[in-house]
Amino acid sequence: MARRGQLQVLHALDEAKTQQYHVLAVVIAGMGFFADAYDLFCITLVTKLGRIYYHVPGNEQPGKLPPRLEAAINGVTFCGMIVGQLVFGWLGDKFGRKMFYGKTVMLMILGSVLSGLSFGNTAHGVMTTLCFFRFWLGVGIGGDYPLSATIMSEYANKRTRGSFVAAVFAMEGFGILAGCIVTLVVSATFQARFNAPAYEEDPRASTPPQADYAWRIILMVGAIPAVFTYRWRMKMPETARYTALVARDAQKAARDMSKVLKVEITGEPEVVESITKDRDYGVFSRRFARRHGLHLLGAVACWFVLDVIFYSQNILQEEIFSDVKWVPEARTMSALEEAYRVGRAQAIIALCGTLPGYWFTIAFIDVVGRKAIQFLGFAMMKGLMLAVAALYGSLTKPGRRIWLVVMYTFTFFFANFGPNSTTFIMPAEIFPAHVRTTCHGISAAAGKVGASRGAVGFMYAEQKADGSEAAATGYPSGIGVRASLFVLAACNVLGILFTCLLPEPVGRSLEDVSGESGGQSETMDGNETDVADSQVLPL
Numbered sequence: 001m002a003r004r005g006q007l008q009v010l011h012a013l014d015e016a017k018t019q020q021y022h023v024l025a026v027v028i029a030g031m032g033f034f035a036d037a038y039d040l041f042c043i044t045l046v047t048k049l050g051r052i053y054y055h056v057p058g059n060e061q062p063g064k065l066p067p068r069l070e071a072a073i074n075g076v077t078f079c080g081m082i083v084g085q086l087v088f089g090w091l092g093d094k095f096g097r098k099m100f101y102g103k104t105v106m107l108m109i110l111g112s113v114l115s116g117l118s119f120g121n122t123a124h125g126v127m128t129t130l131c132f133f134r135f136w137l138g139v140g141i142g143g144d145y146p147l148s149a150t151i152m153s154e155y156a157n158k159r160t161r162g163s164f165v166a167a168v169f170a171m172e173g174f175g176i177l178a179g180c181i182v183t184l185v186v187s188a189t190f191q192a193r194f195n196a197p198a199y200e201e202d203p204r205a206s207t208p209p210q211a212d213y214a215w216r217i218i219l220m221v222g223a224i225p226a227v228f229t230y231r232w233r234m235k236m237p238e239t240a241r242y243t244a245l246v247a248r249d250a251q252k253a254a255r256d257m258s259k260v261l262k263v264e265i266t267g268e269p270e271v272v273e274s275i276t277k278d279r280d281y282g283v284f285s286r287r288f289a290r291r292h293g294l295h296l297l298g299a300v301a302c303w304f305v306l307d308v309i310f311y312s313q314n315i316l317q318e319e320i321f322s323d324v325k326w327v328p329e330a331r332t333m334s335a336l337e338e339a340y341r342v343g344r345a346q347a348i349i350a351l352c353g354t355l356p357g358y359w360f361t362i363a364f365i366d367v368v369g370r371k372a373i374q375f376l377g378f379a380m381m382k383g384l385m386l387a388v389a390a391l392y393g394s395l396t397k398p399g400r401r402i403w404l405v406v407m408y409t410f411t412f413f414f415a416n417f418g419p420n421s422t423t424f425i426m427p428a429e430i431f432p433a434h435v436r437t438t439c440h441g442i443s444a445a446a447g448k449v450g451a452s453r454g455a456v457g458f459m460y461a462e463q464k465a466d467g468s469e470a471a472a473t474g475y476p477s478g479i480g481v482r483a484s485l486f487v488l489a490a491c492n493v494l495g496i497l498f499t500c501l502l503p504e505p506v507g508r509s510l511e512d513v514s515g516e517s518g519g520q521s522e523t524m525d526g527n528e529t530d531v532a533d534s535q536v537l538p539l
Contacts, residue, residue, distance in 0.1 A: 007244055007250070007253075007268055007271050007272065007275070008254070008265055008266055008268060009240050009244060009250075009253050009254050009257050009265050009267075009268075010240065010241065010244065010509070010511065012257060012261055012263060012265055013154075013155070013156075013157060013240060013241075013257065013261075014157055014158040014509045015157060015158075016157045016261055017157075018157070018160060019261075021155070021260050021261070022155065022156065022157075022160075022164060024232075025151065025152055025155045025156075025164070025236075026152065026164055026167045026168055027232075028229065028232045028233055028236060029148040029151060029152050029168040030167060030168045030170070030171035031171065031225050031226075031228060031229040031232075032104070032105060032108075032144045032148055032226070032229050032233075033144065033148060033168055033169060033171040033172050033175065034171040034172070034174055034175040034178070034225050035105075035108055035112075035175065035222055035223075035225040035226040035229065036108070036141045036144055036172065036175060037171070037172035037173070037174075037175025037176050037179070038175040038176070038178050038179045038182075038221075038222045038225070039108065039111070039112055039137055039141060039175075039219075039222040040077065040141060040175075041175070041176045041179050041314070042179035042182070042183065042218055042219065042222065043073060043074060043077070043134070043219075044074075044314065044318075044342075044346075045179065045180070045183040045218065045339055045342055045343050045346070046183075046215040046218055046219060046339075047065055047070055047073060047074075048335065048338050048339040048342055049207075049211055049212075049214060049215045049335050049336075049339055050064050050065035050069075050070070051064055051207055051330075051335050052207050052211055052212055052215075052335060053065075053123035053126065053127070054066065054123060062199040062203070062206065062207070062330050062331055062335070064330070065127075069124075069127055072127075072131055073127065073130065073131055073134065074452075075452050076131045076132075076134050076135045076138065077134045077135065077137065077138040077141070078138065078448045078449075078451050078452040079135060079138065079452070080134065080135040080136060080137065080138020080139040080140075080141070080142060081138040081139070081141050081142030081145075081444075081445075081448045082142060082445045082448045082449065083138075083139050083142060084104070084107075084138060084139035084140060084141065084142025084143035084144075084145075085142040085143065085145050085146060085440075085441040085442075085444040085445040085448065086142075086441050086442065086445050087139075087143065087441075088100055088103075088104060088142070088143030088144075088146060088147060088437070088441065089143075089145075089146040089147075089437045089438045089439075089440055089441020089442065089444075089445075090437075090438050090441065091437075092146055092147050092150060092436075092437030092438070092441075093246065093434055093435055093436065093437050093438045096238050096242055096243075096246075096247070097147055097150055097151050097154070097238065097239055097242055097437065098151075098233075098236055098237070098238045098239075099238075100143065100147065101147050101151070101233045101234075101236070102230055102233045102234045103140075103143070104140045104141075104143035104144045104147060105140065105144075105226050105229050105230045105233060106140070106230065107136055107137065107139055107140025107143070108137060108140035108141060108144070108222075108223070108226045109223045109226045109227055109230070110136065110137075110140075111133055111134065111136045111137025111138070111139075111140055112137060112219060112220055112221075112222040112223035112226065113220050113223050114133040114136075115130055115133040115134055115137060115219045115220070116215075116216040116217065116218075116219040116220035117216070117220075118130040118133060118216075142441075142444070142445070142448070145424070145440065145441070145444040146428075146437040146438075146440035146441040146444060147437060148168055149165060149168070149169075149424055149425070149427070149428035149440055150239075150428050150436050150437045150440060151236075151239055152164055152165045152168050152428070153165050153425075153428040153429055153436075153510065154239035154240070154241040154242065154433075154436075154510065155239060158507060158508060158509045158510075159366065159507065160366055161366070161429070161505075161510075162365035162366045162370060162425055162505075162506065163362050163363075163365055163366050165424070165425045165428060165429075166358070166361045166362045166365050166421050166425060167362050169358070169421055169424045169425070170355075170358035170359060170361070170362060170421075172358070173350065173354050173355040173357075173358045173416065174355070175225075176346075176350050176354060177347060177350045177351065177354075177355065179218075179222075179343075180343045180344070180346050180347035180350060181343075181347065182218055182221050183218055183339055183340070183342075183343035184340055184343045184344060184347065186214050186217050186218055187214060187336045187337070187339040187340040187343065188336075188340055190208075190210060190211060190213070190214050190336050191334065191336040191337055191340065193210075194208045194210055194211075194336075196208050196211070196334035196335070196336055196337070197334060198331070198332050198333050198334060198337075199330065199331045199332070199333065199334065200331045200332060206333075206334040206335060207334065207335040207336075208336075211335055211336055214336065214339070237256040237257075237259070237260065238252075238256065240253040240254075240256060240257045241433050241510065242433060243256065244272055245272070245275070245276055245432075245433040245434065245511075245516060246433050246434045248272050248273070248276055250267040250268050250269040250271070250272040251267035251269065252267075253267065254266060254267035254268075255267070275511075275516060279432065279434060279516070280434070282435065283296075283435050283438050283439060283442070288435065291515065292430070292431055292432075292439075292514075294501045295430050295431070295501065295502060295503060296431070296439055296442065296443070297498075297501055298498050298499065298500075298501030298502040299423070299426060299427045299430070299439070299443040299502065300442060300443050300446040301446070301494070301498035301501075302374070302419060302423050302495055302498045302499055302502070303423040303427075303443050303444060303446050303447035303450070304446045304447055304449060304450035305419075305450065305491050305492075305494050305495040305498065306415075306419040306420060306423050306447065306450070306495060307447040307448060307449075307450035307451040307454060308450040308451070308453060308454035308488070308491050309381065309415070309454065309488050309491050309492065309495075310415050310420055310451070310454075311450075311451040311454045312454040312484065312488055313411060313412065313415065313488070315454075316481055316484055316485070317345075317346070317349065317408065318342070319481050320404065320405070320408055320481060321342065321345045323396045323401075323404075323481070324396065324401040324402075324404055324405055325401070326341070326345045326405075327341045327342055327345060328341070349408075349409055349412055352409050352413075353409035353410060353411075353412035353413040353416075354412050354413070354416055355416075356413055356416075356417075357412065357413040357414065357415065357416025357417040357418070357420075357421075358416045358417075358421060360413075360416075360417040361373060361416065361417050361418075361421040361422070364417075365421070365422070365425070365506075366506060366507070369504050369506040370422045370425060370426050370429075370502075370504060370505060370506060371422075371499055371502060371504050373417065373418055373421070373422055374418060374419045374422040374423070374495075374499050374502075375496060375499055376414070376417070376418055377414045377415060377416075377417060377418010377419045377420070377422070378418060378419055378492045378493075378495040378496045378499065379492070379496060380410070380414040380418070381411050381414050381415060381418065381488075381489075381492050382489045382492035382493060382496075384407055384408075384410055384411045384414070385411060385485045385486075385488050385489040385492070386485070386486070386489045387407060388404065388407050388408060388411075388485055389481075389482045389483075389485035389486050389489065392404070392481060392482045392485075395407075419495055419499075423443070423447065424444075426502055426505065427439055427440040427443040427444070428440050429505040429510055429513055429514075430502065430503055430505055430513050430514060431514055432514040432515065432516050433510070433514070433516065436514075
């Protein structure tokens with residue numbers, strides 16, 4: 001029975017046993033994230049084929065994308081994601097979660113297909129159109145973040161809500177793995193068909209003209225999972241929490257959830273009127289700042305720091321692959337073989353570190369709590385990065401390289417069994433319904449600002465540096481893997497500190513955590529406050 005002041009429909013959602021609609025919601029939202037991750041991470045593999053356009057005849061080394069151009073290709077997607085997260089986050093609170101849920105998928109489908117069809121009369125022309133289409137792909141991917149997280153959190157029950165939202169995000173791991181597998185299949189197929197020699201054997205033949213099709217196919221395959229997702233998303237009902245608490249239509253919320261839960265639920269317009277009275281304050285109001293300002297700061301800062309670390313990890317692994325001889329020098333391979341070898345190495349990391357980390361989060365997040373997992377992830381990444389940085393010279397010697405790979409793989413494990421998952425989950429739980437997707441979008445956008453600063457900045461610095469700097473510093477190349485790891489270890493310390501600003505949502509309803517119910521809600525100083533007296537509280 002719902003307690004006094006709580007809507008029956010929300011109580012029914014909180015107490016519902018795990019059933020078919022939970023699984024269906026995970027699949028619908030998760031397939032979007034599968035496509036998101038595929039589109040986002042396969043570009044690292046695709047850029048290995050950049051020497052198709054930037055080969056310099058007579059050069060001893062194969063061509064590659066200019067540093068500024070590679071940074072632009074990666075950075076423009078992040079810029080699109082920032083726009084999508086902010087715009088669709090606001091739209092999700094203004095017009096509903098479902099209304100624009102299909103639109104984000106359409107942008108992803110069009111962005112993937114058109115990226116593969118990038119055109120131009122010159123190399124720069126092709127890359128310019130690729131950047132244009134990748135921007136709009138990023139808008140669709142970005143919009144998927146606040147909408148998917150919020151829809152899943154508002155559909156789930158309070159006992160297993162964390163696991164369900166984590167399961168949606170875990171599809172990112174399968175998307176990364178799928179990108180590696182498609183790259184392996186496509187590059188191996190073209191390599192077998194055209195038998196391209198190594199660059200040092202025959203520079204011109206090492207990159208056959210047909211390889212131009214390879215990167216286009218890899219990009220366009222990303223549209224396939226998004227196509228299957230579109231119809232399901234259009235058939236989903238609006239979440240009851242938006243309908244009741246934001247649109248304030250108690251009868252429609254009850255009707256929709258009666259069909260979903262297959263139970264009879266009564267609409268309670270008088271209760272809706274009571275609990276939503278005087279709650280129309282915005283994210284930039286003084287009332288929001290007093291109630292949730294520190295929570296938003298914590299969510300924004302943690303996601304920013306995490307993405308600086310996470311996307312920099314993905315850039316640094318390329319150097320580590322080279323130092324442990326997993327990926328030979330580019331001049332000893334054809335362009336297709338280079339893409340194949342990098343894809344194979346990344347697939348191993350995904351299977352051994354990335355995927356297990358996501359699924360450990362699903363298993364334990366509703367047992368030990370979000371903050372504990374986030375603290376653990378930041379702390380373990382800090383320790384592992386310091387150890388790898390301190391021992392890097394000895395770990396790159398023959399016979400010890402496997403330990404370098406193992407330790408670095410564990411940094412990915414604890415990123416995903418840690419803040420990479422929890423920073424996605426908590427913003428969908430700790431804010432009121434009428435600003436939930438907006439706050440999630442702001443938090444996610446801050447993360448992508450961090451990603452662009454981390455991934456693009458590290459990439460450009462590494463490619464800009466020359467061999468004399470590497471010799472002077474003793475580092476493999478650029479600013480050095482060791483120096484980079486020391487910087488990232490310090491970022492983890494900041495993540496630990498900012499986590500202290502966040503409340504713990506485990507086992508509590510969304511309304512309790514955000515202060516929208518008639519029960520107990522946690523204030524920013526950690527004290528319990530009776531929300532029944534909400535009219536005199538600084539909400």
